[in-house]
Amino acid sequence: MTQADYDQFRRLLKTRSGLVLNEDKHYLLESRLAPVARRFGLTTLTDLAAKLRGPAAGAVEDAVVEAMTTNESFFFRDKKPFEAFTSVMLPAVIKARGPGQTIRIWCAAASTGQEPYSLAMALKESASLLGGRRVEIIGTDLSSDVLDRARLGLYTQFEVQRGLPIQYLLKYFTKMDDSWQISSELRSMIDYRKFNLLEPFHSLGRFDIVFCRNVLIYFDAPTKADVLNRISRVMAPDGYLVLGGAETIVGLTDALKAVPQNHGLYMVNTAAGADAPRRVGVAP
Numbered sequence: 238m239t240q241a242d243y244d245q246f247r248r249l250l251k252t253r254s255g256l257v258l259n260e261d262k263h264y265l266l267e268s269r270l271a272p273v274a275r276r277f278g279l280t281t282l283t284d285l286a287a288k289l290r291g292p293a294a295g296a297v298e299d300a301v302v303e304a305m306t307t308n309e310s311f312f313f314r315d316k317k318p319f320e321a322f323t324s325v326m327l328p329a330v331i332k333a334r335g336p337g338q339t340i341r342i343w344c345a346a347a348s349t350g351q352e353p354y355s356l357a358m359a360l361k362e363s364a365s366l367l368g369g370r371r372v373e374i375i376g377t378d379l380s381s382d383v384l385d386r387a388r389l390g391l392y393t394q395f396e397v398q399r400g401l402p403i404q405y406l407l408k409y410f411t412k413m414d415d416s417w418q419i420s421s422e423l424r425s426m427i428d429y430r431k432f433n434l435l436e437p438f439h440s441l442g443r444f445d446i447v448f449c450r451n452v453l454i455y456f457d458a459p460t461k462a463d464v465l466n467r468i469s470r471v472m473a474p475d476g477y478l479v480l481g482g483a484e485t486i487v488g489l490t491d492a493l494k495a496v497p498q499n500h501g502l503y504m505v506n507t508a509a510g511a512d513a514p515r516r517v518g519v520a521p
Contacts, residue, residue, distance in 0.1 A: 238267065238281070238282040238283055238286070245289065246266055249298060249301060249302070250305055253302045254306050254379055254433065254435070255435050257456060257460075270282055270301060270305070273304050276300065277297060303380040312397070312401040312405075313402075314351070314355075314450075315481075316400075317500070318501060322356065322446070325499060326477045327363060327366065329477075330446065330477075331366055333475055334445075336368050337371075340367075340373070341442065341444045341445050342374045342375070342445065342447075343377070343471075344356070344375070345447060345448065345452060346377075346434075346449065346451065347378045348378055351392075353376040354390065354423060356448070358405050360426070372426070373428065374428065375427075375444075376427050376429045377441075379432070379434075380431075384430075391419075392418075393416055397417045409423055438471045442471070443472070445475075445477070446479070449468060449480060450484070450501075451484070453481070462489040465490045465492065466492050469506075472504075477504055478503040481501065482500070482501055484501070491506060493505060
C-alpha cells in the first residue's frame, strides 16, 4: 500500500464517519481492510483503493467504513457508568417525570448491543422504581453488520463472560448450542437504527439520558465539539450525558457541565443559555 493509497483511505474515513486515522495506523488499516479486499475479489489494499476510485465504489466505500468503525464492546463496560445510571441518573429522571411519561435513552454507539442490553437489564432490575413510566431505548451505529448482530442478541461464551454477572446470564439469556441469546423481552426494549453521528440529530427526538462512550476519542477537536454541541440540543434540560473514561468536554464546549463526583457524567449547562458561544466546532 502506497502513501497515496493510505491518504485516500484516511480522507474517506474522515468524510464518511469522522474517524481520524493518524500516520502510524497502517497496521490497523491493513488488518481491518485485508478481509474487505478479499470479499471483493481483490489481492491488495492498492487494488481496493483503485476500486474506490471506480464507477461502482458505493458498496466498497460502505464496507471500508464499516470495517474501520466497528469497535469492541462488552456488557457493563467500566461498571461505574451503569452504577451511576441506577443510583444517580434514573432516580433523578424518574422524580422529574410524572407517571405515564416516557423516559428516552440514546446509546449513540450501540455496536453489537452490549451497552443497550446492559441498560435494559439494569432497568429490569429497577422496575419497581419506574412507577408505570415507559422507557424507550434507541441504539444507533454506523455499521449495519453490528446492528444486525445486536438485533439478534446472540453472543459467544467469551462475550457473555466479559462483564456480565452470572446471575444476569442465567436470568436473561438462553443457551443456544455454543452461544447465548438474550431474551426476546429485552430485545424488544431496544430500537436499533443505522445512524451517522455526522448527520443532524433532530430526527431522533429529545432524550433524558444519552450514552456516547468511547466514540469521541476517534474524532478531531472540531468534530468532537460539533457532536457534543448537537447532543446538548437533543437533551432534556435536566438530562444526562455519559462519556467514556478517556473523554472530556474540557476545551470543547460550554453547552455542557460536569456532574460533581461523577466522572464522565454531564448535564446541559443551562446557565450558559441556548445561544452561548461554543469554544470549538461548527454550526449544527
